[in-house]
Amino acid sequence: MNEKKTQALADVERIANDIAASLGLEIVEFVFHSRGKHSLLRVDIDRAGMPGVGIADCELMSRSLGDRIEEVSFFEGSYDLQVSSPGLDRPIRTDADLRRNAGRPVRVEFRDEGDKVRELHGTLLDTTDAAVVRIAAPEGETRIARDRILLMKQDVLPGGRKRKSS
Secondary structure, eight states: OOHHHHHHHHHHHHHHHHHHHHTTOEEEEEEEEEETTEEEEEEEEEOSSSSOOOHHHHHHHHHHHHHHHTTSTTOOSEEEEEEEOOOTTSOOOSHHHHHHHTTSEEEEEEEOTTSOEEEEEEEEOOOOSTTEEEEEETTEEEEEEGGGEEEEEEOBOTTSOBOOOO
């Protein structure tokens, strides 16, 4: 990608972040795929805490962003704009992921002190210690060192329904 297009894409990302912030949302992922004459701009959005984002949020972000980026002379050919949530199945890894998912039901696979793989269902609590994740489960609060976590995702029941927070 040439320097002009790289700068234009940075402008589009800035516009997307500004629009998301004005709507109380955050950009989780911003990806541009150039496929010759047809390209894809994919923007994943989320909102901290419960309930996260829904279809109406994605539609509003898509309309708002689509209107604004038409002003940027970046897209010479046709392109698709895809705005969606990060999805329930997306792993929770980064500090930003932890912050956004605080208060949501999660499923955590981790190695305990005896190096045995365990699974825990509960509510992700606010994280103040960068090295430890706190989970509120029916049996009480559990603290798990982040370096022992194998996988953490939002917790859902069959049929895609989120578990109720503990």
